[in-house]
Each structure stands twice: as structure tokens, then as C-alpha cells.
Amino acid sequence: MARELLLVGGGHSHVEVLRRFALAPEPDVRLTLISRDRFTPYSGMLPGYLAGHYAFDDVHIDLVPLAEAAGARFLRDSVDGLDLAAQRVIPHDHSPLTYDRLSLNIGASPQLTSVPGAAEHATPLKPIDGLNARWLALLERLQQRPVRKTIMMVGGGAGGVEVLLAMQQRLQHLCRERGVPDGLLRFCLVTRGPRPLATHNARVQRHFSRLLTRRGVALHSDAEVVSVDADQLHTADGRTLAYNELLWATQAGAAAWLADTGLALDGAGFIRVDDHLASISHPHVFAAGDIASMVNYRREKAGVHAVRQGPALADNLRASLHDRPLARYRPQRRHLALISTGDRYAVASRGPWSWSGDWVWRWKDRIDRRFMARYRPPLTAP
Ligand SMILES: Cc1cc2nc3c(=O)[nH]c(=O)nc-3n(C[C@H](O)[C@H](O)[C@H](O)COP(=O)(O)OP(=O)(O)OC[C@H]3O[C@@H](n4cnc5c(N)ncnc54)[C@H](O)[C@@H]3O)c2cc1C
Incomplete structure (x- = not known):
């Protein structure tokens, strides 16, 4: 049998x-x-x-x-x-x-149920098909009629930061292509702790804090989100932050x-x-x-x-x-994380070490493409 x-x-x-x-x-x-x-x-x-x-x-x-x-x-x-x-x-x-x-x-998947209103109004990064559908719809809407929008990410881990920077890069490119001022779009990152990328070393955290400032991303740190309405969210210390698109990338459950x-x-x-x-x-x-x-x-x-x-x-x-x-x-115990910044540039982080550059992105690109090729038949050993 x-x-x-x-x-x-x-x-x-x-x-x-x-x-x-x-x-x-x-x-x-x-x-x-x-x-x-x-x-x-x-x-x-x-x-x-x-x-x-x-x-x-x-x-x-x-x-x-x-x-x-x-x-x-x-x-x-x-x-x-x-x-x-x-x-x-x-x-x-x-x-x-x-x-x-x-x-x-x-x-x-990111846990939305613990914050009232998040399940109704936020798009979690996972499942990814939900995110993709929302993303394609947003691209389509902006292509047809560019309007002022605030895109807000809750969660300052590597996934949240990478996705926000990638979206910013794509949307700003789209605005430039259409001759629309890219200032119409605002990007915000909301983190519970004082800095994004809390599980990475201080150099990586500083790198991303500076990069976010340079790229005009508004960083709301020490911000514990306690409730979400249709177009704004509220933090434990009394802040109210307005948004048009809300993405959710907090601790996975x-x-x-x-x-x-x-x-x-x-x-x-x-x-x-x-x-x-x-x-x-x-x-x-x-x-x-x-x-x-x-x-x-x-x-x-x-x-x-x-x-x-x-x-x-x-x-x-x-x-x-x-x-x-x-x-x-x-x-x-430690693993190498290659965190991309949306513009074919990446930061490598492992334990106390970090490196960055467009060469890191090319290195990551090679590793990632090699990984994907393993799963396309005809399959080869090992
Ligand atoms: C934007 C983003 C970027 C990330 N970047 C990195 C990175 O660079 N490096 C890194 O190490 N990690 C990264 N992560 C984390 C990484 O995605 C997860 O740790 C990883 O996907 C976990 O893999 P998994 O195999 O456990 O599950 P998944 O890859 O999530 O796969 C789960 C599978 O199960 C299926 N499934 C789910 N529920 C059910 C069910 N009830 N019944 C049947 N099927 C089901 C799904 O359809 C899917 O096929 C990132 C996460 C995000 C969101």
C-alpha cells in the first residue's frame, strides 16, 4: 500500500x-x-x-x-x-x-484583528495576491487621474520599509513619465519603536533613517497604532494621522x-x-x-x-x-539580510556588519534569480 x-x-x-x-x-x-x-x-x-x-x-x-x-x-x-x-x-x-x-x-500574516478598524481599512502585505490586486488598482487609478494621496505603511520591519520604498520609486517614476508633480504623493512610515529596522544593527538603522529623510518619507516613530478609521489612524499617545492608502506590515501571526x-x-x-x-x-x-x-x-x-x-x-x-x-x-544563528531601497540599490545586514551599494543590489539580484531558476522545470540537481 x-x-x-x-x-x-x-x-x-x-x-x-x-x-x-x-x-x-x-x-x-x-x-x-x-x-x-x-x-x-x-x-x-x-x-x-x-x-x-x-x-x-x-x-x-x-x-x-x-x-x-x-x-x-x-x-x-x-x-x-x-x-x-x-x-x-x-x-x-x-x-x-x-x-x-x-x-x-x-x-x-500580519495581525490586523488586534487593532480596531485595521481589518476593514488596511491592506496587509500578505496574502500577497491581495496586496498585488490593490497595488495594480492603485497604479491604474493614478495612471488615469493623478490625485493627491498619502500612502502610509504601518510596520517598520524590513518588509514594510522595502515595500514602501519600492512603491515610492514606482509611483514617482509614473508621475515623472506623465509630467505630473510627484509632490502630489506623500509617503509615511509608522513604527512602534524609535527607529525602523529594530532587529538590525545600529548602522543599518541609521542608514535607513537618513535614506527615508532624503527620500521625503515622513517617519512617525514611537507610534503605537490603537485604532483605524476609513481615512485616518490614531496612536496611543494621541496622534491622528490621515491617509488615503493604508498598508499593514506588523508582526506576523x-x-x-x-x-x-x-x-x-x-x-x-x-x-x-x-x-x-x-x-x-x-x-x-x-x-x-x-x-x-x-x-x-x-x-x-x-x-x-x-x-x-x-x-x-x-x-x-x-x-x-x-x-x-x-x-x-x-x-x-545569524543570517544575511539584503534589504533593497527601490532604486536598484541595497543594504546588506548581518549581525553587527553592514554594506551597501548598487553592487549589493546586483549581488542580491543574482542570488534571487538563481534561487527562482531552481523551481522552473526541467529541474536539475542538487
Ligand atoms: C514584502 C516582504 C518582503 C520580505 N523580504 C524578505 C527577505 O528579503 N528575506 C527574508 O528572509 N524574508 C523576507 N520576508 C519574510 C518572508 O516573506 C517570510 O518569512 C516567508 O514568506 C515565509 O515563508 P513560508 O514558506 O513560511 O510561507 P509563505 O511563503 O508565506 O507561503 C505560505 C504558503 O501557504 C499557502 N497557504 C497559506 N494558508 C494556507 C491554508 N490555510 N491552506 C492551504 N494553503 C495555505 C499560501 O498560499 C502559500 O503558498 C519578506 C516578507 C514580506 C511581506
Whole structure:
């Protein structure tokens, strides 16, 4: 009897699992991928897409040919429940599916529900198709009739800063092309702490503070947003900030439905996994990427971890399906972050180090393009 391996979510780890199963198939394993979206955006290139440096296809992994290469069945659906006792997954639009081994790589999304009004009025950076639809509509509107607009980003992490700078670059270019004064557009960044990029070193923080000033981005720091109305938001210290477009890039949270599954979760609702990326409560369930919380290591939620977990996850899923011993995965303590500024320029940040320049952007571009090429059939080893 073939064993059932069910992959939920087409995130950065599962694309590597699919690639590895395509390169070395398991004859006795039936592989199924269920993912809400057909196209997985590669987060490292997303700001470059918004800035107009890349086309849609450059920055998205198409799960259909990848699943096909791996001999996997692909169901485009959202999972919103698990029946762990019966080893079943409950998708939204399909009948429940049973598994022998289950792996979850469903990512995380900015939490909007904790701030009244944010869910109604703000656009989260994830899911990215929602952001993209809103972005294309905004581009279209501005192309037809340029009007005065304030574009506000809540969240001063790398994702928020990169996306705001990328949007600014693209929109100002659009204004110049049409002979419209680019002063019509205002850009604001709202951060809870004193400076943006709080998890990076002081040099990187200073670099971006200066850059934001030079680019005319209004920085509202120490601003804890407590409520959002249709065209303004309010902060804990009494500030009211007006906006036309509101983007939300705060701390990522876990899918709420996980709380009802019986899986062991951490305080923020992420799945607690051991060094094998297996759930500490249900060893036949694995998790990787943002949704996983490694009990022995505290790490920032970042795509690099999801990518690096991919090979280990693939090996351990294979081993587990054959009841063989699993290998330990140890995440790196520090990782290199390459933060782009929208104008083919980037800042590299690792621990206390930083470098910047257009060469950093070209370096990032090469790494990113090489990464994307790995997931376009025909696939090649390793
Ligand atoms: C603008 C931006 C820029 C970023 N830049 C960087 C960067 O340069 N470097 C870096 O390390 N990190 C970066 N990040 C963070 C990075 O995006 C995440 O850490 C990374 O995407 C996590 O990968 P993942 O594989 O866990 O999940 P994701 O890439 O989010 O993939 C989740 C997948 O699961 C699917 N899914 C979700 N819910 C369900 C469900 N219920 N049922 C079925 N399928 C589901 C989705 O459709 C998707 O296919 C950035 C984030 C943003 C928003």
C-alpha cells in the first residue's frame, strides 16, 4: 500500500520538498499538495516587482508544473481544520483527505484583528495576491487621474520599509513619465519603536533613517497604532494621522484555526516543532517556515529560515515515511539580510556588519534569480 504524504501550503520549504521528490521519487509514496494559491511569491524579489524591476513570472513559483514534476496531485484550496485522531486534513472546498504524514508550510500574516478598524481599512502585505490586486488598482487609478494621496505603511520591519520604498520609486517614476508633480504623493512610515529596522544593527538603522529623510518619507516613530478609521489612524499617545492608502506590515501571526486542532502551539499560536521539524505533540505532523516554532531555537520569522529548512524537511519526511531515524536540523544563528531601497540599490545586514551599494543590489539580484531558476522545470540537481 502506498503511503500518503500531504503537504499543506506551497511555501518556501515545500517547493524544495517537491523539487527533491521530483529529482528522487519515492515509488511507494502518494504525494498531494494543497495550497490556497497557485503561485508562490518569492518574498526576496517582491519589492523589486512592486518597483517595476521584475515581471510577475520572475518573482512567482508556479506550483502546477512543480507538483507535476514531483508526481504530486495539486489541489488549490485552503485548509481550515485538522482531525488529528483520524489523521485527516479538512480543506475548505474538498472532502477531507487522510494522510500517513502531514507537513504544514502555510506561512504567517500580519495581525490586523488586534487593532480596531485595521481589518476593514488596511491592506496587509500578505496574502500577497491581495496586496498585488490593490497595488495594480492603485497604479491604474493614478495612471488615469493623478490625485493627491498619502500612502502610509504601518510596520517598520524590513518588509514594510522595502515595500514602501519600492512603491515610492514606482509611483514617482509614473508621475515623472506623465509630467505630473510627484509632490502630489506623500509617503509615511509608522513604527512602534524609535527607529525602523529594530532587529538590525545600529548602522543599518541609521542608514535607513537618513535614506527615508532624503527620500521625503515622513517617519512617525514611537507610534503605537490603537485604532483605524476609513481615512485616518490614531496612536496611543494621541496622534491622528490621515491617509488615503493604508498598508499593514506588523508582526506576523499564525492562522487562527490551528488553535482548534490540538497541535501543541507556542504563545503566539505557531506550531511547536522539535529539531526534526516534527510537532512535539504529534510526531507524524511536520511544520516548517514561518508557521513553525522550533522549541530549542528562537529565530526571527524570515524566508531564509523557510528556505533552509526545505532540504532537512524533505529528508525527514522521507525518513519518517520509511520509519527510519530522523536527522537534526540546526538553524543558523545569524543570517544575511539584503534589504533593497527601490532604486536598484541595497543594504546588506548581518549581525553587527553592514554594506551597501548598487553592487549589493546586483549581488542580491543574482542570488534571487538563481534561487527562482531552481523551481522552473526541467529541474536539475542538487
Ligand atoms: C514584502 C516582504 C518582503 C520580505 N523580504 C524578505 C527577505 O528579503 N528575506 C527574508 O528572509 N524574508 C523576507 N520576508 C519574510 C518572508 O516573506 C517570510 O518569512 C516567508 O514568506 C515565509 O515563508 P513560508 O514558506 O513560511 O510561507 P509563505 O511563503 O508565506 O507561503 C505560505 C504558503 O501557504 C499557502 N497557504 C497559506 N494558508 C494556507 C491554508 N490555510 N491552506 C492551504 N494553503 C495555505 C499560501 O498560499 C502559500 O503558498 C519578506 C516578507 C514580506 C511581506
